[in-house]
Amino acid sequence: MNHNKYDGTIHPEVWVRQIRLSFYDQNNENTKNEQETVDYCKLLIHPSIKISSETNSFVGLVNDLKLDTSYDAFKKSIKKKVQELKFNNINKDNGDDESLKFLNNFIQLCYEGEITEIGERKRLFLNALSKGSLQHSLIDNKFDKINSMEKLSKYFYESLLDEPKTVENGSYITLKHVATGKYLSSCTDSYERGSGYSGYLVYAGPTVPDTSCVWKINEDQEKIRNNQLGKFLTIFYGDLFTLTNKNIEYNLSVSGDDESPATKNSKVCNARYGSLWHFRSTNSENPPYVKSKDIINLQSDQFVLRSSESTFTCDNKTYQEVACHKERIGGNDEWCIEIIEQSNQERG
Structure with a gap:
């Protein structure tokens, strides 16, 4: 069975979850217990990353990986990806799919980069939207009222629904x-x-x-x-x-x-x-x-x-x-x- 080695370029929880899922058979039964899977994971971790010999659980393994300096570098690289993220709403035929992909990508990147503070998430989300767009305008207008990712998503989709109903120059x-x-x-x-x-x-x-x-x-x-x-x-x-x-x-x-x-x-x-x-x-x-x-x-x-x-x-x-x-x-x-x-x- 071929598994990717862990070298600090993937989120620890995502990597461990991928390994765990691979040990389920066709009947959805786990073929390895937790200790066996943890021991197997240790063999796939690059030797420059230190793992305690006493670690014997998934939680402990993830915590060890997060304590390594490689995880700080990983989070910084993820934050840079979020800062460079841009929403393109030009292709109307695939509008719903593209919007969902963008929103899911943003949420997942924030999770992996441990960007949890809603104020920072709002600023990064605004940065991903074109300044001339309805999406930017509505989120900016509602900025102080947004206190959760759920509300941020709600107003984002509201702006997409508003687009066909907006009055335009030449209407x-x-x-x-x-x-x-x-x-x-x-x-x-x-x-x-x-x-x-x-x-x-x-x-x-x-x-x-x-x-x-x-x-x-x-x-x-x-x-x-x-x-x-x-x-x-x-x-x-x-x-x-x-x-x-x-x-x-x-x-x-x-x-x-x-x-x-x-x-x-x-x-x-x-x-x-x-x-x-x-x-x-x-x-x-x-x-x-x-x-x-x-x-x-x-x-x-x-x-x-x-x-x-x-x-x-x-x-x-x-x-x-x-x-x-x-x-x-x-x-x-x-x-x-x-x-x-x-x-x-x-x-x-």
Whole structure:
């Protein structure tokens, strides 16, 4: 029977377990007792590694191997492997398998390197994740709440499940007004016909979305995220973007100088040059990135997008008003994001 000799390049418990398992027959019965197996193991240990002549148990044998200086060198080499570990989530076809392999490899290396302190494990785990990834962002966001390997694994898998639901630069979305169930919409009617005003009507329209309710998120500028400069596909809370109506191809805009027709707040319209907006989470957990079905506030600088049951008339048609305000944020300022079509850009 061929067995690997022990030379300090494998974890003592793993090596002893391999020897023990080899002495089980087809009926799953052990063909050697503990003393016989220990004596056999001693013959396979490199002579530079000192084993007490009195050692006669598996526990004692493992303890002897761990007392040798070779074990300290082994642990340092394992820690270096953990520090160099990287998670690659590009191959979506084998995503589950690759994620499981990565997580199991990380846990096993931490065990073999005796990296037991959860704070160190969290730092090493973050180091293995790309700084621009959802995985890094969620673990970093939940860092102080993670107090066990089980929670670290939970949030890692949560980020993988979130990935198909995240709002991205280039995504087509709808925004449903939570209080009234109507969708943010636009049409080619103007608030002020014949006045030279170039903005098109924005209102809370149908309760079943159509093409007038679809908006494209456009975020072109580079930004710093996790101390890394670049263009990131995922939209995070606080990121600035424009919203372009798919039908009209004009941009959502707020005019602080003009009054809305019903409530006399700040007027909202669709204009050629739109305002910069950002999402504000209403979730007390403060998630880092935006997902479909999130309830949000939509803000441009200090202006908050609002609708209510207030209506106005234009061209003999009645519309539910959408306006902006700088007052205290309330229930009428809540919108639900729904992804209609995901971005066709490749995730890096």
